[in-house]
Amino acid sequence: MTDNAREYLASSGAADSGQQALIERAEHVLSKDDRVLGVWLVGSFGRGTHDRFSDVDLWVVVAADDAESFCDDWPKTSDEISPTVFRRALGPRVFNHITPDWLRFDVSVSTPDAIGSRTRSTAKPLYDPHGLSAGLAAPGAPKQPDPARVESITVEFLRVLGLLPVAIGREEYVVGQSGAGLLRQMLIDLMLEDVAVEDRGGALHLDRLLPADRQQLLASLPPLQATRDAVITANLTCATHFLPLARTLHTKCALPWPQPLEDAARQHLSTTLSIHLPT
Numbered sequence: 001m002t003d004n005a006r007e008y009l010a011s012s013g014a015a016d017s018g019q020q021a022l023i024e025r026a027e028h029v030l031s032k033d034d035r036v037l038g039v040w041l042v043g044s045f046g047r048g049t050h051d052r053f054s055d056v057d058l059w060v061v062v063a064a065d066d067a068e069s070f071c072d073d074w075p076k077t078s079d080e081i082s083p084t085v086f087r088r089a090l091g092p093r094v095f096n097h098i099t100p101d102w103l104r105f106d107v108s109v110s111t112p113d114a115i116g117s118r119t120r121s122t123a124k125p126l127y128d129p130h131g132l133s134a135g136l137a138a139p140g141a142p143k144q145p146d147p148a149r150v151e152s153i154t155v156e157f158l159r160v161l162g163l164l165p166v167a168i169g170r171e172e173y174v175v176g177q178s179g180a181g182l183l184r185q186m187l188i189d190l191m192l193e194d195v196a197v198e199d200r201g202g203a204l205h206l207d208r209l210l211p212a213d214r215q216q217l218l219a220s221l222p223p224l225q226a227t228r229d230a231v232i233t234a235n236l237t238c239a240t241h242f243l244p245l246a247r248t249l250h251t252k253c254a255l256p257w258p259q260p261l262e263d264a265a266r267q268h269l270s271t272t273l274s275i276h277l278p279t
Contacts (some may be wrong), residue, residue: 009103018103018257019050019052019054019103019137022082023041023056025081025082026056026058026080027039027126027127029077029080029081029161030060030248031129031279032059033070035063035066035069035210036061036062037061037062037112037126037132037134038060038125038129038130038132039125039126039128040059040061040123040124040125040126040128041057041058041059041123041124041126042057042058042059042116042122042124042228043056043057043106044057044088044201045057045124046123047122047199047201049201049208052215055103055105055106056103056189057105057107057108058105058106058108058126058225059107059108059117060107060109061109061111061132062110062111063111064113067093067111068111069110070109070111071093073136074089074109075108079097079136080098081217082097082103082105083100084097084100085098085099085100085105086099093108093110094106094109095107096245106152112132112135114210115136116136116137116253117137118136119136119138119198120133120137120197121139121144121198122139122140133223140198142196142198143195143196143197143198143199143200144196145193145194146193147255148252150246151195151250151253151255151258153189153193153257154246154250154258155189155261156186157183157239157242158258158261159261160182160183160186161235161238161239162264162265164176164179164232164235164275165268165273169232169272171228173230173231176228176231177224177225177230179231179248181224183234183242184224184234186216186238186242187218187238187242187245188218190245190249191214191218191245192210193249194245194249195209195210197209217241220239221238222234223235232262232275236277236278240278241276243262243278245265
């Protein structure tokens with residue numbers, strides 16, 4: 001492990017002994033593999049926002065000619081790092097794991113041409129014998145909303161909202177409760193798109209990403225209950241907060257607003273349930 005990595009982990013004080021031992025074991029095993037050119041902590045450990053609940057994200061760089069064999073050998077390599085009760089490949093070069101002590105660690109494998117895609121503020125070297133960290137980019141600009149994602153979330157929100165009469169008409173209030181949960185999650189997803197930081201990280205860090213007023217708003221949403229009134233209230237409350245933010249982000253992203261879909265949803269809810277969406 002590099003001296004900088006030791007100092008970084010020691011000074012952060014947020015890693016527990018299990019995480020620390022896992023990181024040290026991973027560095028020990030990977031540094032013995034001649035195919036490995038470097039290993040970095042990324043994710044929350046790379047950003048310095050980790051705590052004792054964080055998973056350990058490792059980024060491993062190997063030569064292009066070695067990438068396939070290294071990934072093929074990964075099950076054996078991961079067993080040397082730690083026994084696991086769960087391991088899966090998320091694509092050809094990304095692996096996630098859970099140990100018997102429920103420590104979670106993810107590994108992504110890249111080649112040297114990807115060094116410039118990471119920044120010094122989001123990747124901390126564990127093993128870097130070739131000095132590849134010099135090629136890491138400078139800290140990036142705050143992330144802006146992804147137009148494609150904003151558009152996708154908005155369209156899906158309106159589609160699910162328009163299904164409310166089905167659940168109410170059939171008296172399928174459990175289904176309606178689930179639909180309201182989807183709308184709530186889409187409201188959270190849209191709020192996250194409006195967070196301007198370099199790396200937003202995972203959705204389990206809402207308290208570090210969303211401002212206090214939005215956290216309070218989410219906490220004040222009505223409870224999800226399987227009754228007619230509760231389902232309707234939950235849908236309308238989510239729509240009240242979602243639609244203005246969605247319009248703002250569409251404008252920011254220079255996206256056309258899906259007016260025909262919104263108009264159809266409004267008319268459908270008004271005709272079938274005498275429900276009027278907020279304007």
